[in-house]
Amino acid sequence: MINSSLKQLGDMLQAKKISSVELTQSFLSRITQYNPSINAYITLDHSKTLAQAAAADARIAAGNAAPLTGIPIAQKDIFCAKGWRTTCGSKMLANFIAPYDAHVITQFDQAGAVNLGKTNMDEFAMGSSNETSYFGGVKNPWDFNRVPGGSSGGSAAAVAARLCAAATGTDTGGSIRQPASLCGLTGLKPTYGVASRFGMIAFASSLDQAGPMAKSAEDCALMMNVMAGFDERDSTSLNRESEDYTRELNQPTSARPLAGLKIGLPKEFFAAGLDGGVASVIEAAIAQYKQLGALIVDISLPNTGLSIPVYYVLAPAEASSNLSRYDGVRYGHRAAEYSDLNDMYCKSRAEGFGAEVKRRILIGTYVLSAGYYDAYYLKAQQIRRLIAQDFVEAFKHCDVIMGPAAPSTAFKAGEKVDDPVTMYLQDIYTISTNLAGLPGMSLPAGFAASDDGKALPVGLQIIGNYFDEARMLNIAHQYQQVTDWHTRMPDLNLV
């Protein structure tokens, strides 16, 4: 049952082969068993969770269930959920009880899904290993010595270890796709503006986007049907007609379901810096796509290398502004001892934020300060346009772009945590899509052997044009019809 798809779980619930309370209990008991070692969840609240499950059972009994009604979903702890402690992985919000629901949470509630708990994450989503969390690192379920990636590391580990049916994540520079790659799951960052940011704790507002993390493309499509949609409370939410993200999945089967699809391979995604084992897996996946009828086109995204410097100006600049709200006055951490108001601000923020968050606030403050704004912030915004134009040019020659989601498989805990610049390179293949606002996803494409002989998951990235999520999901789904990488799960008793 823990390996069942969302569709299978929904069918079982609606056929009353199992109740939501029973299903939820079985995930909660797995969490009780494995979470102490994996640390995927920050906050659990069995009574709230089981009350939602009971309500879902009543709704199913009344005959008005939706596809996800009664299914237990893990929520990244960046989403405010009314009455739930919502920490964003920070000491700053360690005691914060959200007074309202994020729009994404409201949509899951309306769908009748069950909130299974709040998942661990890098503090304020700043990190690629989950090691910046105030609540401790998360173990990669494939090898407990390794990180799950980040920032949505808790959600990724929870899905990989089958401690939830599916989870939510957010992606500012790769925070859904890189952990999906490192933990062997399917994750989608939608086009910027598709999912509402209301109630999703802000990091870099022009880049942040919520999306699903699940076992398969089909599961992600069902999650997208809940998560996407216009919300007037988010000024950047796009007012588009709603769409069914599963609509392309159920086409008649054929030997070459992707005949004529043009896949662009950017040479910059296969250059120095890419691990050899990862490259082999990606090449095999591309060969599989040829079998499915796709055509391969060589393309170039010449400004890829600049995406990291540009991101580390723009994201910290936006973060320094967004995180100025944490001042110890109305909520969040306040220093125990202070001399005056300014001292209270400075001490509360010094104590409440971890080292990486402070670094990024300081960098952001610097690049926005008088005398440096043009040289850094404006320059980065200009190069951001060049990066976005690279994609416009590339999509004249192909339908989707493929490559690795991350340059390596999961690395060991502690390996990069003291070297921020090396850590930042984890997102070399993902950041440019955030800067351009394009949708991107990662899906399991195989395993590569580590130095110490562990088989670790590798993710294939698919980047689509704006609003092409349904098509990307089908492209991933067709691959998952002829491969079984997405069905593999780690043996938690062996790691």
Place this chain on the structure above:
Amino acid sequence: MALSTADINKIAHLARIEVSASDASATLSKLSGILSLIEQMQGVDTAGIAPMSHSQELSQRLRDDVVTKTNLRDEFQKNAPALGNGSAAPAVAAGLYLVPQVIE
């Protein structure tokens, strides 16, 4: 350009984050590493390129000029921090938040 400890102290003041004298040099070395990464941008010719602040060319939506928010003050004030300086009481009184005196 190279940062100095004095720069770190100035930035920390602007950001309202206390950086102790003992942390300043470690902070300086980490920030210098990040800034040298950022310096790669300076080799790019961006003359005449319009800055891009957002991925979608959107103009700000206007909503009807009516009240849409309900008053959640009491709910919000449940999250007030402890007053500090020896008091564990919530930093609220009569619906207001308590901060150190700012006017003599």
